[in-house]
Amino acid sequence: MRVLGVANMRDSAAALVENGRIVAAAEEERFVRIKHVTALPIQAIRFCLATAGVRLKDVDAVAVPWKYWQVGRRASLALGAMLRSPQLCRIKGRRSLERLAQEWKELVFLRRYLSQRVDGTACPRPVFLDHHLCHAASAMAVSPFERAAILVVDGASESHTTMLAETHRHDIRVLTRVSLPHSLGQFYAAITSYLGFKPDYDEYIVMGLAAYGEPCFARTLRKEVLSLLPDGTFRLNTGLLDFHLARERRFVAKFVELFGRPRSPHEEVTQRHRDMAASAQLVLEETLLHLARRLKTLTRLDRLCLAGGVAYNCVANSRLQQEAGFQDIFVPPAAGDSGAALGAALWLTHRRGGLTDRTVMRHASWGPGYSEQSCKEAADRAGLQVESLPDVPLCEKVAGELARGRLVFWFQDRMEFGPRALGNRSLLADPRREDMRALINAKVKLREPFRPFAPSVLEERAGEYFELRRPSPFMLFTAPVLASAKGTIPAVVHVDGSARVQTVDGDSNPRYRLLLETFGRLTGVPVLLNTSFNVNEPIVCTPEDAVSCFLRTDVEWLVMGNLLARRSMKQDGVVEPER
Numbered sequence: 001m002r003v004l005g006v007a008n009m010r011d012s013a014a015a016l017v018e019n020g021r022i023v024a025a026a027e028e029e030r031f032v033r034i035k036h037v038t039a040l041p042i043q044a045i046r047f048c049l050a051t052a053g054v055r056l057k058d059v060d061a062v063a064v065p066w067k068y069w070q071v072g073r074r075a076s077l078a079l080g081a082m083l084r085s086p087q088l089c090r091i092k093g094r095r096s097l098e099r100l101a102q103e104w105k106e107l108v109f110l111r112r113y114l115s116q117r118v119d120g121t122a123c124p125r126p127v128f129l130d131h132h133l134c135h136a137a138s139a140m141a142v143s144p145f146e147r148a149a150i151l152v153v154d155g156a157s158e159s160h161t162t163m164l165a166e167t168h169r170h171d172i173r174v175l176t177r178v179s180l181p182h183s184l185g186q187f188y189a190a191i192t193s194y195l196g197f198k199p200d201y202d203e204y205i206v207m208g209l210a211a212y213g214e215p216c217f218a219r220t221l222r223k224e225v226l227s228l229l230p231d232g233t234f235r236l237n238t239g240l241l242d243f244h245l246a247r248e249r250r251f252v253a254k255f256v257e258l259f260g261r262p263r264s265p266h267e268e269v270t271q272r273h274r275d276m277a278a279s280a281q282l283v284l285e286e287t288l289l290h291l292a293r294r295l296k297t298l299t300r301l302d303r304l305c306l307a308g309g310v311a312y313n314c315v316a317n318s319r320l321q322q323e324a325g326f327q328d329i330f331v332p333p334a335a336g337d338s339g340a341a342l343g344a345a346l347w348l349t350h351r352r353g354g355l356t357d358r359t360v361m362r363h364a365s366w367g368p369g370y371s372e373q374s375c376k377e378a379a380d381r382a383g384l385q386v387e388s389l390p391d392v393p394l395c396e397k398v399a400g401e402l403a404r405g406r407l408v409f410w411f412q413d414r415m416e417f418g419p420r421a422l423g424n425r426s427l428l429a430d431p432r433r434e435d436m437r438a439l440i441n442a443k444v445k446l447r448e449p450f451r452p453f454a455p456s457v458l459e460e461r462a463g464e465y466f467e468l469r470r471p472s473p474f475m476l477f478t479a480p481v482l483a484s485a486k487g488t489i490p491a492v493v494h495v496d497g498s499a500r501v502q503t504v505d506g507d508s509n510p511r512y513r514l515l516l517e518t519f520g521r522l523t524g525v526p527v528l529l530n531t532s533f534n535v536n537e538p539i540v541c542t543p544e545d546a547v548s549c550f551l552r553t554d555v556e557w558l559v560m561g562n563l564l565a566r567r568s569m570k571q572d573g574v575v576e577p578e579r
């Protein structure tokens with residue numbers, strides 16, 4: 001059985017599941033080079049089909065993580081909210097209509113659109129599935145747990161924003177749902193907008209900023225904006241903070257009276273903004289804990305699967321791991337809406353009896369991979385000279401250069417599915433240098449100075465550096481850095497003393513693992529600073545993207561598979577002086 005998952009919402013993506021096993025999954029943004037693109041994922045679908053060597057007509061079913069006819073219910077909820085708050089009516093009405101029209105059109109005519117645009121062959125009839133069940137499936141079907149509680153939290157599904165459920169052998173039983181307009185995702189997006197960042201886009205910046213502030217607005221936020229209910233759920237006061245208004249950066253007078261004027265995008269970040277970020281982050285964490293504790297009471301289970309866009313908040317995930325009463329938590333690498341495409345394919349496979357084994361997801365390498373020949377051709381076309389080295393000398397060379405303070409773009413194997421670079425499309429650096437953040441920002445990434453960089457560490461040696469109870473292969477948990485290690489790896493320690501850790505096990509990514517081992521032997525520290533391979537664009541996908549990005553920066557080395565290219569060999573002949 002071959003099922004194609006297709007998600008056309010923000011972070012649109014496609015995934016292919018064959019006989020219960022994942023064959024391919026990728027976000028459309030990587031192909032069309034537009035971050036978080038909302039569109040039919042035609043190129044991602046073509047990639048998935050090509051990986052399996054099939055055409056659209058060979059697919060048994062198309063699974064879509066959205067019951068589009070339920071937008072009627074969503075529209076009526078929006079209408080109800082508008083009637084209660086007439087001042088929201090104009091903006092909310094226009095936005096809702098535009099979005100509804102696009103969703104409807106693409107999904108109603110999906111079969112025809114896919115058939116015409118993918119490869120001209122017939123498309124099987126699409127099956128439209130509950131959005132939150134697809135999020136849930138994206139975690140539970142690939143988690144190590146036979147039986148677990150499930151918490152799904154995002155901006156909004158067809159009409160819900162939160163789902164509490166439990167799973168046993170791939171079946172899902174829904175326990176409670178929270179409906180629009182009460183949304184944790186939209187609460188955090190609205191605060192993101194209030195702080196002058198882009199909602200639905202820059203939430204991770206707010207999470208990073210929170211560590212610099214004091215949560216002095218948390219009590220007022222809790223009293224006036226987001227309150228916990230005794231039934232384990234929560235309520236958002238949309239009369240004060242409505243996502244649609246916040247998106248337009250129009251905050252109601254009372255909100256401004258309580259918390260001050262919203263920050264303009266280019267205004268300086270002050271202590272009040274840091275405090276607001278810290279307060280919103282704390283209120284989010286407390287609400288998630290409230291939900292998770294309710295879930296624990298309802299299910300009495302020891303394991304938790306977490307999914308939905310809010311599950312990218314790794315600081316909150318870590319609090320759940322420590323305080324919610326669950327022994328273990330699994331979060332898939334694509335926890336947001338791109339992951340719902342994979343979840344849809346897995347969920348439909350299960351509903352048709354095809355999910356018999358449990359395949360635990362240990363890596364995120366489900367995207368396109370490229371041969372050494374195509375990497376070589378891309379380098380040749382750009383006039384880059386490359387040399388090919390076997391794995392061991394390659395890693396020795398790269399580790400040596402990293403230890404000398406050089407930066408390395410590391411392009412390997414298949415692209416990661418989900419927003420994190422996990423050693424296949426990464427920019428690597430030495431975490432031991434205090435000035436490394438400034439150096440990276442100067443040479444590559446023009447980003448806010450308060451945003452932290454993350455470490456990769458050999459799984460079995462993570463305990464020497466971090467207070468981490470479980471492996472964290474997808475960089476979705478933070479951990480306190482041990483006092484004894486803070487001085488050793490200063491470039492990856494956030495201001496609050498934590499780090500967003502990626503643990504690298506023995507078999508998921510052999511070449512990256514070898515590099516970490518080699519760097520560890522050379523320096524005594526098996527840790528690398530790992531950030532994504534991109535500059536103000538989606539993470540690179542093809543060798544051409546990699547070469548083009550390399551040439552736009554001052555990074556010294558580019559590694560593509562076994563090929564090594566040096567900055568001083570660039571066509572423009574600029575040779576950087578030795579430091």
Ligand SMILES: [Fe+2]
Nearest residue numbers: 154308309337
């Ligand atoms: Fe979602």
